[in-house]
Amino acid sequence: MHDWILKLTGATVEPGSTVVDMTPRVHEGVEWGWMILLAAAFVAVIWFSYRWLPSELSRTRRVMLIGLRGLFIALLLGLLLRPVLVLTMSREIQRTLLVLVDSSQSMTLADPRIAPEDIQRAAIAKGLLDPTKGLAQPLDEGKTAELREMSRTNVLRAVLRNERLNLLPALSEKFEVVPFTFGLGGQVRELPRARQIESSENDPDSARKLTLADFPWVDTLGAPHAGTALGDSLREALNRKRGQALAGVLVLTDGAHNSGDSPRVVAQTLRDAGVPVYFYGVGITSPRDIIIVGMDAPPTAFLEDELLVHVRVRSQGLQGENGRLILTLNGETVAEETIPFGKDGERRWPLRFKTNVVGEFDLRAHIAAREDETDPGNNEASRRLRVVDEKIRVLFVEQAPRWDYRYLQAVLMRDRRVEVKTLLLEGDPSIAQEENSPYLEKFPETKKELFEYDVVVFGDVDPSRISISQMENLNEFVSRFGGAFVMIAGRRHSPQDYADTPIADLLPVEFERATVGGAEPEFDQPIHVQLTARGRGDPMLNLAGEGESNDAMWAAMPPIYWVAPVTAKPGATVLMVDPARDTRQGKLPVMAQHKYGLGQVLYVGTDNTWRWRRNVGDRYYTRFWGQVNQRMAQQRFIGADKRVQISLDNQNYNVGDRVRVYARLYQEGYEPSQEEVLRGVVTTAGDGDGQSEVPLKVVDGQPGLFFGEFVAPAAGQYQFHLQEATDQKRDFTVAENSLEMAETAMNAKLMQDVATLTHGRFFREENLHLLVETIASKPATVGSRLELELWATPLYFLLILFVVTVEWVLRKWSYLK
Structure with a gap:
C-alpha cells in the first residue's frame, strides 16, 4: 500500500527506507470557523441548485448528481485546508567508526627489539608470520635484522598494508570508517575517506569491494607533532561527529600522553555516550633507554667554591647495569661517577666540583649512549654557568646580641665571599665609630646607600627603629631592584610586630599581631625539623659532604626548641617544617621562600639554628648560612651593573615558546629611568653571533620597568642583554621540544585502562586479527519524516477535473443545462 501511495504522489525516499506509519493532517493555520461557514454556504448552494430538478429524474441519478457536486465542492475546500500526508520512515545505516592515527614525534622512535616476542610482533606486522597463530611461530633468522629497529610509524604502516590482516577494507565493509591523525590539542586532521562503490540499476555487476589500494593516506603517514594530547584528541574527534551513530573509536598509538586533559577523564565522557575505545598499541613496553631529564645547578658560582650539581637521570629496562655520568665545563671533565641503574624510574645524582677559573662556561652532563638504546639523543643536558670573583655585600640588622646573632655574625665575617656590615640597635654606638x-x-636612609648591598638580613628587630620610608625602600630593594631579604624570627618582635607594614608584604608567611613572642610559651620540648619534598631537592639545604647522605644528616641534626607560629602564603615554597604542629595550610613552616618581584625572600622561623653546632661545631652551621647567602645573592651576581636588572620568566625553553623579559633600569642615585623604550639584544652564547633585536616598552604607571617578549629561536645556548648595558646578560637555553622523548616506553597501562573504562579492548599484533569481529557491527536505525502535500500533487487536480467531467457528462445525459 505504501509503495503505490509513493508512486501516485511522485514522492521519492532514500534507498532502504521503510514507511512505518502514515498520518493525514491539514495545515495548522486553517480558520475552522470560516471553513464551517463556507461549507454551509456550499451545501445551501447545492441544495438550491438541485431542489427543482425535473421529477422524471430517478432518485438514483438525483443522488449521483448531488454527490458529484458535493465532492467537487469538497475538493475545492481541500485546496483551502491544504491536506498533508505525514509518512514516518526508518532506515538502517552503517555505524561510523572513528580511526585516530598517532602522528606525534614519539612514533619516529626505532625501538631496538631484543626480546623474541617483540621481534615476533614486528614480523606479524610485516606479514612475515600468520597473524592468527600468535607469537609461538618459527621465524627465519635471516629476516630478524630488518625487524630489530623498525620505527613505530613503519610498523603501523606495515600493519595497515598487511594483506593477511586486511584491516581497513574489512572495517569499511562493516562501518563508515572516518580516519584522523592527531598530535597536540587542536591538531586533529581528518583524512580522505575511501567509499564503497555500489552497483547501479543499469549495471548490477559494477559493485566493487574496497582494497588496500583505496587507502593511499597510509603511505603518507608521518610524525611531525611535538607532543601528544590523547585525551583532547579523543574529545575533539567525538565532538566533530557528535550526533552520528558511532560504533566506537579505534586509536593506533604508542600510548604517549604529555599534554592536555587526562585520557582517563575523557574516557568517562565516552563511556557515558556509549562509545567504546579500541587501541592498537605500537612499540615495546620495556625499551632500554637512558634519559637525562634535567640538571639543577645555580646560574652563578664563586671562584674556588665547591659547586653541587644534581643531575636527574631516568632509566628504562636497565636494572642491574651501570652507566658513567660525566660533568664537563667547556668540554673539560670536572666530575664523573659510575651510577647503577635500578628499577625503571628517575633518580637525582649529586656531583661536586671546584670552580678554579673566572668566566662564563657551558656546563654539560652526559652519559654515553648505548647501542641498544631507543633514543640516543636524550642522554645529555646543559646550561650556562658564570663564575665570579666578587664579594656578597650583606647588611645584617639585629636588635640585641642573642645567640643566633653571635654565631651568624662570626660566620659572615669569616666567609671570604662575604663583606658584612652589622647594625646592632641595642649595641654601644661607639663600636661603629672605630676605623674600618x-x-x-x-x-x-637613602636608596643609594641601601641598594649598594646584595642581601639584607633582619634578626629580631623592633620595627619602631625602622621608619616607614626605610621599609618602603627595603620593599623596593627586593621587588624592583632584585635584592634579597632574609628574616630570622625572634620571640620579641619578628615577625609579629611587622603586621600591616611594607615588610609584611615581603614575607612568604602570614601571621597575626601578638601571636608570636610574648604570647608564645618557652618550649622545653625538642623539635626535630623535617625537610619537605621541595627542601630535600634544594641544593641550598644539602649540607652533606662527599659520600654522605643528606637525609641521614638532617635526621641526625640536633633539635631546636622554638618555632614562630605562622602559615605559608599561597605560592610560597615551604622548605622545612615542624612535623608535630599543624596550620590551616599544612605543617608549621620553619623555613619558606618565595620570589617577590625581581628579588628573593627567605623566612627562617626559629632563632635556634645555632643549636645545630652541637657536637660538630661550625661544620653544618657554616655551610648552611654560607649556602643561604650564596643562593640569595645569585640574582645580583648574574650581571655586573647593579643599576640594571633583567629577569626572564624561565631559563629553559622549547623552540617556539614565548620568552618574556622584564628589565628595570636605574639612573645615578637609583632613580628610575625615564626612557620609553629600551632595545634588547639576543645573541648566541659564547661567540655573540646571530644578533636579533627585541624592543622593551615601559610598563604603564611604573617608570623604569620595561617589558618585551620574543619567540625562542632554534635550539642552542643564548644570552639576552640591553644595548644600554652590554655587560649585564642573562643566559637561557632553547631545546627541541622533548615531551615526546621523555618517556619512550609504549604506555600499555594507559591504553588498557581507557579501553576497560569505555568497554573497548586493547590489541597487540598477536590478537589484532580479532579486531574487526570484536567491534560490534549492529546497524543503526535512523528515523525520518516525509510530508506529502496532497493538495499540491497533479493527482489531486486530476481528481477535481475527473469529478467535474463526470458531473457534466451525467447532466448532459439527463438533458440538464
Missing part, C-alpha cells in the same frame, strides 16, 4: 669598623650607626 664592621658596624653601622644607623639603617641606610
Whole structure:
C-alpha cells in the first residue's frame, strides 16, 4: 500500500527506507470557523441548485448528481485546508567508526627489539608470520635484522598494508570508517575517506569491494607533532561527529600522553555516550633507554667554591647495569661517577666540583649512549654557568646580641665571599665609630646607600627603629631592584610586630599581631625539623659532604626548641617544617621562600639554628648560612651593573615558546629611568653571533620597568642583554621540544585502562586479527519524516477535473443545462 501511495504522489525516499506509519493532517493555520461557514454556504448552494430538478429524474441519478457536486465542492475546500500526508520512515545505516592515527614525534622512535616476542610482533606486522597463530611461530633468522629497529610509524604502516590482516577494507565493509591523525590539542586532521562503490540499476555487476589500494593516506603517514594530547584528541574527534551513530573509536598509538586533559577523564565522557575505545598499541613496553631529564645547578658560582650539581637521570629496562655520568665545563671533565641503574624510574645524582677559573662556561652532563638504546639523543643536558670573583655585600640588622646573632655574625665575617656590615640597635654606638669598623650607626636612609648591598638580613628587630620610608625602600630593594631579604624570627618582635607594614608584604608567611613572642610559651620540648619534598631537592639545604647522605644528616641534626607560629602564603615554597604542629595550610613552616618581584625572600622561623653546632661545631652551621647567602645573592651576581636588572620568566625553553623579559633600569642615585623604550639584544652564547633585536616598552604607571617578549629561536645556548648595558646578560637555553622523548616506553597501562573504562579492548599484533569481529557491527536505525502535500500533487487536480467531467457528462445525459 505504501509503495503505490509513493508512486501516485511522485514522492521519492532514500534507498532502504521503510514507511512505518502514515498520518493525514491539514495545515495548522486553517480558520475552522470560516471553513464551517463556507461549507454551509456550499451545501445551501447545492441544495438550491438541485431542489427543482425535473421529477422524471430517478432518485438514483438525483443522488449521483448531488454527490458529484458535493465532492467537487469538497475538493475545492481541500485546496483551502491544504491536506498533508505525514509518512514516518526508518532506515538502517552503517555505524561510523572513528580511526585516530598517532602522528606525534614519539612514533619516529626505532625501538631496538631484543626480546623474541617483540621481534615476533614486528614480523606479524610485516606479514612475515600468520597473524592468527600468535607469537609461538618459527621465524627465519635471516629476516630478524630488518625487524630489530623498525620505527613505530613503519610498523603501523606495515600493519595497515598487511594483506593477511586486511584491516581497513574489512572495517569499511562493516562501518563508515572516518580516519584522523592527531598530535597536540587542536591538531586533529581528518583524512580522505575511501567509499564503497555500489552497483547501479543499469549495471548490477559494477559493485566493487574496497582494497588496500583505496587507502593511499597510509603511505603518507608521518610524525611531525611535538607532543601528544590523547585525551583532547579523543574529545575533539567525538565532538566533530557528535550526533552520528558511532560504533566506537579505534586509536593506533604508542600510548604517549604529555599534554592536555587526562585520557582517563575523557574516557568517562565516552563511556557515558556509549562509545567504546579500541587501541592498537605500537612499540615495546620495556625499551632500554637512558634519559637525562634535567640538571639543577645555580646560574652563578664563586671562584674556588665547591659547586653541587644534581643531575636527574631516568632509566628504562636497565636494572642491574651501570652507566658513567660525566660533568664537563667547556668540554673539560670536572666530575664523573659510575651510577647503577635500578628499577625503571628517575633518580637525582649529586656531583661536586671546584670552580678554579673566572668566566662564563657551558656546563654539560652526559652519559654515553648505548647501542641498544631507543633514543640516543636524550642522554645529555646543559646550561650556562658564570663564575665570579666578587664579594656578597650583606647588611645584617639585629636588635640585641642573642645567640643566633653571635654565631651568624662570626660566620659572615669569616666567609671570604662575604663583606658584612652589622647594625646592632641595642649595641654601644661607639663600636661603629672605630676605623674600618664592621658596624653601622644607623639603617641606610637613602636608596643609594641601601641598594649598594646584595642581601639584607633582619634578626629580631623592633620595627619602631625602622621608619616607614626605610621599609618602603627595603620593599623596593627586593621587588624592583632584585635584592634579597632574609628574616630570622625572634620571640620579641619578628615577625609579629611587622603586621600591616611594607615588610609584611615581603614575607612568604602570614601571621597575626601578638601571636608570636610574648604570647608564645618557652618550649622545653625538642623539635626535630623535617625537610619537605621541595627542601630535600634544594641544593641550598644539602649540607652533606662527599659520600654522605643528606637525609641521614638532617635526621641526625640536633633539635631546636622554638618555632614562630605562622602559615605559608599561597605560592610560597615551604622548605622545612615542624612535623608535630599543624596550620590551616599544612605543617608549621620553619623555613619558606618565595620570589617577590625581581628579588628573593627567605623566612627562617626559629632563632635556634645555632643549636645545630652541637657536637660538630661550625661544620653544618657554616655551610648552611654560607649556602643561604650564596643562593640569595645569585640574582645580583648574574650581571655586573647593579643599576640594571633583567629577569626572564624561565631559563629553559622549547623552540617556539614565548620568552618574556622584564628589565628595570636605574639612573645615578637609583632613580628610575625615564626612557620609553629600551632595545634588547639576543645573541648566541659564547661567540655573540646571530644578533636579533627585541624592543622593551615601559610598563604603564611604573617608570623604569620595561617589558618585551620574543619567540625562542632554534635550539642552542643564548644570552639576552640591553644595548644600554652590554655587560649585564642573562643566559637561557632553547631545546627541541622533548615531551615526546621523555618517556619512550609504549604506555600499555594507559591504553588498557581507557579501553576497560569505555568497554573497548586493547590489541597487540598477536590478537589484532580479532579486531574487526570484536567491534560490534549492529546497524543503526535512523528515523525520518516525509510530508506529502496532497493538495499540491497533479493527482489531486486530476481528481477535481475527473469529478467535474463526470458531473457534466451525467447532466448532459439527463438533458440538464
